[in-house]
Every structure is written in structure tokens, then in C-alpha cells.
Amino acid sequence: MSKITKQQLGAKIWHGVNRLRKNLEAYEYKDYILGLLLYKFLCQKQTEYLISQDFDKDDLYLLDDQLDRSTIDLGNTGVINWGAVDRKIESLKEKNGFFIQHRNLFDSWVKNKQKFDIKAFQGAFKDFSDGVNEIVNKSKKSSHASLFKGLFSKFETDLAKLAPNAREQTEVISQLIDTINEIPTTRQQYDVLGFIYEYLIAQFASTAGKKAGEFYTPHEVSDLISRIVAFYLQKREKISIYDPTSGSGGLLLNIGQEFKKYSESAITYYAQEIKNETYNLTRMNLIMSNINSNQIHVRRGDTLEDDWPLFENEDTSTYRLLTVDAVVSNPPYSQRWEPKNAGHTERFDEYGLPPENKADYAFLLHDLYHIKKDGIGAVILPHGVLFRGGSEGQIRKKLVEKGQIDAIIGLPANMFYGTGIETVIIILKKLRDERDILFVDASNLFVKDGKNNRFAKSHIKKIADIVNNRLETEISKIISFEEIEKNNFNLNISRYVELTGKKEEEHDLFSLVFGSISKKELKHFDSFFLNFPKINEKMFKENQENSDYYNLLSQDYINIIYNDSDFQNYLESFETKVRDFINFFKSKVSDINSIKNINLIELEKDITEYIFSSLKFPLIDTYDVYQIIIDNFENVKEDLELLRENFSDSDSLDIKEFLNDQIESVGSINQKEKDFRRIKSLKSKFFSNDLIEQKFFPDEFAQLNKIQDQIDQIESEVKELYQIISDEDKTNEIYNDEKNTWIQSGIKKLAKTFKDSKESREKDSFESLIIQINEKYSDIEKLKKDLANLKNDLANNSYNQYLNLNEKDFYDLLISKWWEKFIQNFKEKSEEFVDEQISGISGILNKYKHTFVDIQKKVSDLETKMSTFLDELEGNPADMEAIKKLSNILKAN
Incomplete structure (x- = not known):
């Protein structure tokens, strides 16, 4: 199978095993799948130990007590005599605390699927159990072999839950073996096994009830x-x-x-x-x-x-x-x-x-x-x-x-x-x-x-x-x-x-009456004004009558904030420090070949130390910055792990082979030339089309987005024109009531009829609207054709570029893939913070923009104007009596 990340592999294995569990509860099924996964690990561990002890891989079949030794010519093997075989078995038992017969190895099941059945499966675990018990009983002191006692008892006696009969049990176990066989278990990938094991345990726990x-x-x-x-x-x-x-x-x-x-x-x-x-x-x-x-x-x-x-x-x-x-x-x-x-x-x-x-x-x-x-x-x-x-x-x-x-x-x-x-x-x-x-x-x-x-x-x-x-x-x-x-x-x-939770909005009485701003209410923004003291000086002056309050010097506080030089430098520092961080990362992952020997634990530790020492921003919680980076770093780690697995023994990465392996699908365009292939789409698990197009074909990529924007704009205009058409004009020829959709072919036909008539018509008439809509449809059709051609050209160029990336281009593309999203997320975080600060300050200032005194004066002025207006009115005796009473009330206020 092609190399994939641990996370992808975990999801794949979970999907496979979950599909096979049928009606068995997750918490019961886990014992079977995890047990079988462990057994594969033990088999691999035994095999690797033997090979490390110069035991030839082709001679492993000799380690089986059902082998008829009289039929074997040791002269054709790397083994001197049967005594050497027996000593090797004993050394295995002493080192590992168990011994697995060759016929019972996981790899033997895979290679001999046609001979595999549930009887052989149960027999293997009985042999394992008997062997462990024998080692424990022979030991004069506490033996580590006891760690394995009864470990696989479920496989010996409790398979009925998997399926009702031997044939179906064989089928289920065979499918499980195929699924688990996809998990790599080489010495360098024990961390993969551990990850898959914990991943499956967590999945079983989350679905277990x-x-x-x-x-x-x-x-x-x-x-x-x-x-x-x-x-x-x-x-x-x-x-x-x-x-x-x-x-x-x-x-x-x-x-x-x-x-x-x-x-x-x-x-x-x-x-x-x-x-x-x-x-x-x-x-x-x-x-x-x-x-x-x-x-x-x-x-x-x-x-x-x-x-x-x-x-x-x-x-x-x-x-x-x-x-x-x-x-x-x-x-x-x-x-x-x-x-x-x-x-x-x-x-x-x-x-x-x-x-x-x-x-x-x-x-x-x-x-x-x-x-x-x-x-x-x-x-x-x-x-x-x-x-x-x-x-x-x-x-x-x-x-x-x-x-x-x-x-x-x-x-x-x-x-x-x-x-x-x-x-x-x-x-x-x-x-x-x-x-x-x-x-x-x-x-x-x-x-x-x-x-x-x-x-x-x-x-x-x-x-x-x-x-x-x-x-x-x-x-x-x-x-x-x-x-x-x-x-x-x-x-x-x-x-x-x-904990300081979100409090209900408070209103200060002094501020409501006189319009001054309470220092207590602004206390939440002390850090903001401490970092930008000139903003504070331009916006506020202490109230001479009450030192607990500020008078607002200017209502143009938004411009005061954004035009402040310290604040502008602060905003610029975001981009500068982010670029410094990326340069720091590039110093740790300097090129493609450096990836093979990278220690991911140390790299994460170095990144964390850098964040908390060099990536601090006033007013922003450094733990929030850490979260943004570390979320992004999870994807970086996946890629680094995948790339490490694809390095050859010559310490180099075959970029073309790797990228070919990552292609999920390619959509072809039929061509008359037999030796020439054009593609209309490329889907890679590693680099997205957009990333390649944006980096290597920026002008075409920009043009593609421009055309798409034009299409979106015209389609929006068409919708607006449709809304003007009355329900009476929505005939079956141009509108489908059942589907609530317009019929474009009907619109085109009707527009031709109206144009051919050459009659004069008003701009917003039904006839004019149909002609306008049809013309816009024509514009959209032409733009979509241009868009399709450009997409095909871009896809084809991207495909060729993808397969011919040199080391520098590959590395630069990796850095863009890994950190451009971080730059965007960080930019959004910084903007969100700035908006929160300004919005909070604005909220307080706007709350007291209109004081009770101001409101009362406006009311008084209105009452005076109203009273004067009433005095000028004329009417019948009853109306004039009512107007006089109302005027007196207003004058009294």
C-alpha cells in the first residue's frame, strides 16, 4: 500500500474494523481487534529478533514443532544442527517470555490464506498459552512470561460472538487479518503501532455508551x-x-x-x-x-x-x-x-x-x-x-x-x-x-x-x-x-x-447625567491605554470636578486610534514577528534532505520555546498564539512523518515518485494525438491545485478568479431582473411552477421574438426585461466557456509543474502549504483582537454620548416649538379649548 500518515491510517483501520463488527457492541469488539493487533506485533517482534541474531529469514520455517525434521536437509540452510535451532527457541523464550511456532505467525496466516481456518486460529492461541504457562512453571523465580498468561484467552474459547458457526468465524477473522495486515510494523514504525492502538481505544471508548x-x-x-x-x-x-x-x-x-x-x-x-x-x-x-x-x-x-x-x-x-x-x-x-x-x-x-x-x-x-x-x-x-x-x-x-x-x-x-x-x-x-x-x-x-x-x-x-x-x-x-x-x-x-465572566452592562449615573466617562468602566482597557499612552492623551482629559471621571476630548476616536504611530507600529509588528517565526522554522527545517533526521518531539519543543520567548504581543494572550501555531503544526507533523517514511536508503527523496504516489485522481481530455495527454483536473493528497496555480501561475490564477467574480456578478443581476417580473407574466413558456425555476430556453426563444418585432418598448417593460436577461445569459455563457478553457489550461500546466518540481520548488511549496494558513489565522486573530478593543471602547463612549441634560434640552426645545405652533392654530370652539389646554401643559413643563 502507498505510504499515508498515521492519522489517515488510523481512520482507515477504524473504518475497516467497524464495518466488520456487525451487531457486536463496540466495547466487546475492541478485545478482538486490539488482541489481534497485539498478536501481529508479537509475531513481528519475534521475527525481527531472530533476524538481528543472524538467523536467516528463509530458515524461520525450521522453528516449528510440527515440522518433520527427518525430511529436512540442514545442508541447504544456514543452520548447523537441530541443537542450534532448539537453543535459539530457548533464547527466545528467555528474552521475550513467549515463543510462537512458525505456522502460527501472523505472516504465515497471510501467506497461506487458502489453508487458514478458525481451527488453526484457535490452535495458535492455545499453543501460545501453553508455551507461556510452561515457561512460568519452569521458572524458579517470578518470570516476565507471566505478563502474557491468559492474554489471548478470548481467542481460544470465546469466538461465538463474532459469528455463529466455524465457516462464518473463519470469514470474519480472515477479513480482520486482511485489515490489520495493512498496518506497518517495521522496527522504525513502532510509534505507528502505538498511535493506531491508542486511536482505536479512543474510538471504541467514544462509541461504547x-x-x-x-x-x-x-x-x-x-x-x-x-x-x-x-x-x-x-x-x-x-x-x-x-x-x-x-x-x-x-x-x-x-x-x-x-x-x-x-x-x-x-x-x-x-x-x-x-x-x-x-x-x-x-x-x-x-x-x-x-x-x-x-x-x-x-x-x-x-x-x-x-x-x-x-x-x-x-x-x-x-x-x-x-x-x-x-x-x-x-x-x-x-x-x-x-x-x-x-x-x-x-x-x-x-x-x-x-x-x-x-x-x-x-x-x-x-x-x-x-x-x-x-x-x-x-x-x-x-x-x-x-x-x-x-x-x-x-x-x-x-x-x-x-x-x-x-x-x-x-x-x-x-x-x-x-x-x-x-x-x-x-x-x-x-x-x-x-x-x-x-x-x-x-x-x-x-x-x-x-x-x-x-x-x-x-x-x-x-x-x-x-x-x-x-x-x-x-x-x-x-x-x-x-x-x-x-x-x-x-x-x-x-x-x-x-472567574471573571461576562457581566451585565452597567450604567454610571454621573456619566448619564453629565457625559463624563467613568475611569472604573474604562479599567478593562487599562492595558490598551498603557501601551498606547498618546491615544489616551488625545481622547481624554480628567474631569476637574470629579477625578474619578474623564471628559471626552474628541468624538473622532476611531481615527485617533488608527492614526496613532504606536498603534500603527503595533499592527505592523504582527506581520514582522510572524515572518520572523517562519524564518525560525526554516532554520530548523532548512531543506528537503534535512527532514529525514528531524526529531518531531524536539522540533515541537523548540517551536514552543520560541513562541513563549520571541512571539509575545502586548495585549494578546500568548497561549492563544500558541494554539494557532500548534493547531497548524499538527498538519506539518503529518507531512513530515509522511516524507520521512518516503526517504530512500540513499538519504534522498524521489520527489516525482512521491508526488505520483499522492495523486488520487486525474481527469483526462480526449485528444486525437495518441502520444499527447491533456488533463482537466488533478487531485493530490499532498498539494492542492489552488496552491500550485497560485504559486507558479499567479496571473492566470488571478484571471480565473476575476472571470468567476464576473459570472457571480452577472448571475446576481439576473436574479434582480427576475424579481421585477410580475407573477402574471410568469407563463409556462418561461417559468416552471413545480420546480420554482426559470426556463432558460424559453427566455431565449421569447427574447428573439421580442427583438424581431422591432417594436419600441419602455426600459422596465416585460419585453425589455426578457431581452436584458437573455443578453446576460449570453454573457455568462461566453464567460463560462472562457473559464473552462482557462481552467483546463491551468490544470494541465499545474499537473506538469506538479510532476516536475525540483527540490527548491518543492520546499518552497511546503513552506507555503504549512504556514500560509497560519498567517491568515493569525491575521484574523489580531484583527479580531483590535476590533474587540475598539468596539469595547466605542460601546462605553456611545453609551454616554447623549446625556440626560442633552435629552432634556431637546425635549424642552421641542415643547417650545410645539407650543408656538399650537398658538398659531385656528378651529371651532371645542378644538380651540383643547389646543389651549395642551399649550398650557407644554408651557408649564
């Missing part, structure tokens, strides 16, 4: 926790992390990936999960991420009842306490538990037992118990744990008194699949010098994603920066122990952090 999605912590929440934990642990030589309610294992993996941005040190993973399906999911996800199996410790068990017993050879008397550098968890919210059944109650002794109907603090205390003295914990819990009373209140008080709550982050509602409950992340540290708590209210930081809310990347970075650097901002505040104590240890975030 209320309860079945609980195994998955949304990636954005995992990412936030990972940034906080990894930052705290960044200088450690090696770390251990533990998730006692591991679900899919995503939290652990995200921390591991984030920590590796700081250090290549070893990471040991511990996980416990009560449900068998999600216990398997944790194991699969960790294994799939190519973590050494010796560094993975996963156990199925009830965290609250069994704690984490590390046994030697399953001897329960050898329990020893596990403490780690970081504990992270997203436990089931407010579930019932049985305190009397809880083992190792020292977890709760200092704090007391949480109530039976809510285990939230039981999980928190369990996490805290397993953190090293200098470690960190992060637990996601329902919002209610911050203020509920009873035993939970006592536990909360003790935690605060001991200074073990470092920070509390309030999350938006609807962040998690299957529940809209409000949640918080509580950051725990066992030994702190201080007892204050950092409160962060992130409840308003989200973007909509279907029915759910999620963090944007700028939100994640902003919250992580606040927590990691203990910053006080508009959404965060550090609260002393004393203040918390005064509030009876109620940790409800809204008690301590007040």
Missing part, C-alpha cells in the same frame, strides 16, 4: 497529568509509576512518553485492574508500546481489598510494600466498597475510613500510601470530594493539616465518556514544607467535541505551566492553610477562585 467507556481516560486529561508528573520527576535517573485502576493503561503510557522528553532513563510500570477485559487491555497497551517486558508489572485484583502485594513465587506471606515515584489514577467515581474487607488498613489508619457508599477517598489514600516520600500523585475524583462532610470531611482536614494536597484542578463538565459529572484532579505530595494549596479553576477552558468537552493544547499547556510553576493567574490562586482552616477545610474551588 455510558458504562463501557469507563476504561478510558481522555487523552487530553492524561496529557495534562503527564506534563505535571514528568516535570516534577524530570531530574531523576530512573522512575517507577503505578496506576491502581489502570483501565486501558493510557495514563501510565502518557507519563512514560512525557518523561522521555526529559530523560532516556528506565521507567518501571506497575498497574492493577479488577476487570479481566481491562486488565488485558492494560497489558496489551503496555506491551504494544514496545516496553521491555521486565519493566511491566500488571496484576488483576481489587485495589481496595488486596492493595498491591508483590509476592515472591506467589507466596502471600512475602508481601512487601510497593512505593513509587508517581501514582496516577482515574478510579470509578463514588462507588460502594466494603471497608471491613480491606486488607492492609495502614493505608487508612492515620486518616480514618471513608464511607461505604463512596470509595473516592479510599482510592486517594491508597494512592498516597504508595507514593515515595519525595514522590507525586495525581488522582481524578468527582467534584464532591472537595466539600462533602462526615468521615470524608475528617480525611480532607487531615490531608490539609499534613500539607499533602499540593494542587486542585477543576475540570470542565462532560470531559469523560459516559458521564457529564464535574471532576477534579488532586495533586498529592507526601512531604511538603508548606501547607498552602494551589487552586486552579479550568472549568471554562474547553472546546466542544461532539457531545463532549475537551481541552485544546493551549489549555493543557496553560494549566501545566500554572501548576508546575505555582503561578497565580486569572484562573488560579494559592490559598494559605489559615484561610482554608477558616473555611472549615472546605476545598470547593469557587470559594477561592472567582
